[in-house]
Amino acid sequence: MLVLERFRWLVVLLGVIWVVQAVNLFTGYALNDFFGLRPRSLAGLDGILFMPMLHGSLVHAAANTVPLAVLGGILTVSARQVVPAASAIIVGLGGLGVWLFGNAAIHVGASGLIFGWFGFLLARGLVEKRLVPLMVSVGVALVYGAMIWGVLPGQTGISWESHLFGAAAGILAAVFLRTDDEAR
Incomplete structure (x- = not known):
C-alpha cells in the first residue's frame, strides 16, 4: 500500500486532466479559449498554469496520458523528493518561454x-554524476530519445515551442535542484 501511495499525485494529475477534458468536450472546448496560453497577451498569461490541464481533443489528451504516466512514474521512483519543485519550474519557466516567444495560436x-x-x-x-540518476538518464534516452525531434518546428498545429521551452526548463530544473555533493 505504501508503494501505491507514492503514485497518488500522478493518479490525481491524470484524473484532473481527464475531468477537465470531459468538461472541455461537453462545452465545445470553451475552456481552451478562456484558459489556454495566448502568447504576449495579458488575458493569456494564466494559460501558463492551465495549459497542461487543457487539450484540443480526446486524441490529444490520450496521446499525452501514456508519456505522463511513464515519465511521472520514473520521476516518482527516481526523484520523488524533487517532483513538485521540478514540475513547478517546468510549468512556470516553460510556460513563460511559450508566452514570450510562442506563435500567436492558443497553446x-x-x-x-x-x-x-x-x-x-x-x-x-x-x-548529479551518480549511478542511479545516470542509469535513469540512459534508460530514458534509449526509450524516449526520439522525442528530441519534437523540439523542432515541423507539424502544423503542434506547439513545438511548448516542447522546446519545456525541455529547456526541465534541464534548468535538474541544475537548480541537483542533490549531489558539489551542490551542497
Whole structure:
C-alpha cells in the first residue's frame, strides 16, 4: 500500500486532466479559449498554469496520458523528493518561454510538462554524476530519445515551442535542484 501511495499525485494529475477534458468536450472546448496560453497577451498569461490541464481533443489528451504516466512514474521512483519543485519550474519557466516567444495560436496540452520531465530526467544523471540518476538518464534516452525531434518546428498545429521551452526548463530544473555533493 505504501508503494501505491507514492503514485497518488500522478493518479490525481491524470484524473484532473481527464475531468477537465470531459468538461472541455461537453462545452465545445470553451475552456481552451478562456484558459489556454495566448502568447504576449495579458488575458493569456494564466494559460501558463492551465495549459497542461487543457487539450484540443480526446486524441490529444490520450496521446499525452501514456508519456505522463511513464515519465511521472520514473520521476516518482527516481526523484520523488524533487517532483513538485521540478514540475513547478517546468510549468512556470516553460510556460513563460511559450508566452514570450510562442506563435500567436492558443497553446494547450501537457506536452510541455512531458518534455520538461524528459529534459529533467536526461540532464539529472549528467548533472548529479551518480549511478542511479545516470542509469535513469540512459534508460530514458534509449526509450524516449526520439522525442528530441519534437523540439523542432515541423507539424502544423503542434506547439513545438511548448516542447522546446519545456525541455529547456526541465534541464534548468535538474541544475537548480541537483542533490549531489558539489551542490551542497
